């Protein structure tokens with residue numbers, strides 16, 4: 001039974017270097033069932049908040065410096081869908097980073113939008129980098145049809161773009177900037193972490209508070225910071241994309257964030273910063289594994305880096321990301337957030353404890369001693385998987401066409417009717433409407449050979465793909 005399995009996991013000595021950010025360290029003070037109600041008298045209605053929910057959301061907006069903040073109970077996903085829908089007219093064009101989460105692509109599909117993509121540079125350790133402001137400036141200068149700009153910062157890997165400059169450029173063209181800050185809800189509260197996009201001039205900022213703050217899974221917030229996107233239109237779309245039965249347990253969790261940060265934030269963020277400092281110092285001595293740090297990026301690949309996303313690269317040694325992830329779990333009971341081809345990710349939050357960092361550092365030293373140096377291929381796994389693809393038609397056109405199911409090898413030269421992505425991070429490798437080439441087929445073969453199963457395809461074994 002699921003409940004028993006969750007309880008068993010909770011009792012185990014497995015250390016959670018994964019979401020949610022509360023790390024199972026919070027206590028509601030009551031059983032969740034006792035707090036779980038619907039919109040009864042005195043408890044307001046999230047879809048047209050007039051009472052306690054309005055006050056709670058206004059308190060959050062004041063705390064972060066937004067014009068208006070909205071609690072989201074369907075994750076950042078529904079905030080992204082609503083923000084893009086409100087910013088771009090149906091059939092219009094969005095300038096977006098190609099390393100966006102699938103929710104942004106789903107907004108393109110639902111609103112039949114066209115996309116103009118900017119691609120991030122890949123860093124020396126094969127990590128998708130930042131979006132450069134000049135890329136945005138060039139695209140906006142070349143294409144007057146673009147209605148809004150959408151950037152993810154930080155990325156899942158903690159790479160931050162220069163949002164202040166991107167916002168200035170975007171506003172010079174009179175367009176709104178939407179920032180997917182799903183992984184940066186903890187930004188702006190301590191000098192070790194970058195500034196939030198809210199204080200950098202973005203028009204809408206969406207944050208998954210469940211990822212890096214002590215909030216329940218699915219809890220997220222949307223901050224509206226200007227009138228370049230109309231609040232009434234945004235609210236109409238939130239109404240459409242969000243459950244009509246928002247959970248009061250989730251909302252109660254979100255309502256605790258501001259008082260928690262006010263009373264405990266400084267001490268906890270300082271402790272996190274110190275634990276991270278010590279961890280990066282200890283792990284700087286590894287011979288084969290490499291813990292990625294700010295110095296591994298240059299001006300074009302990261303404007304700033306979030307140190308609470310610990311990335312451990314296996315690029316120069318004889319172990320894959322998957323194998324390292326498995327060894328950390330099986331031998332050391334450390335559950336990491338995810339593995340990619342050549343790195344693993346440990347997600348930290350202000351609820352982490354010193355013990356976790358010490359266990360991870362010690363495990364890495366021991367594993368490192370068992371490894372051998374190995375020449376890394378010139379082009380890394382991420383650079384190969386997320387290479388630019390040729391866009392043939394908009395997503396909605398591609399999805400709604402009549403498709404033919406073809407064996408992967410036979411599909412070369414066709415146009416995809418489906419997504420292909422790895423989850424996590426949920427960034428599409430191939431988008432409906434993109435051209436399939438021989439490189440793509442070898443990418444899928446490589447993913448499978450490395451024990452990673454591509455998602456998005458109807459054929460779960462990823463042997464067939466729908467094309468036209």
Ligand SMILES: Cc1ncc(COP(=O)(O)O)c(C=O)c1O
Pocket residue numbers: 074075076077078100101103152155156180182183208218219220425426
């Ligand atoms: C960059 C990014 N944006 C948005 C999302 C969606 O967030 P949520 O799971 O809160 O809906 C994710 C989820 O992992 C993500 O990685």
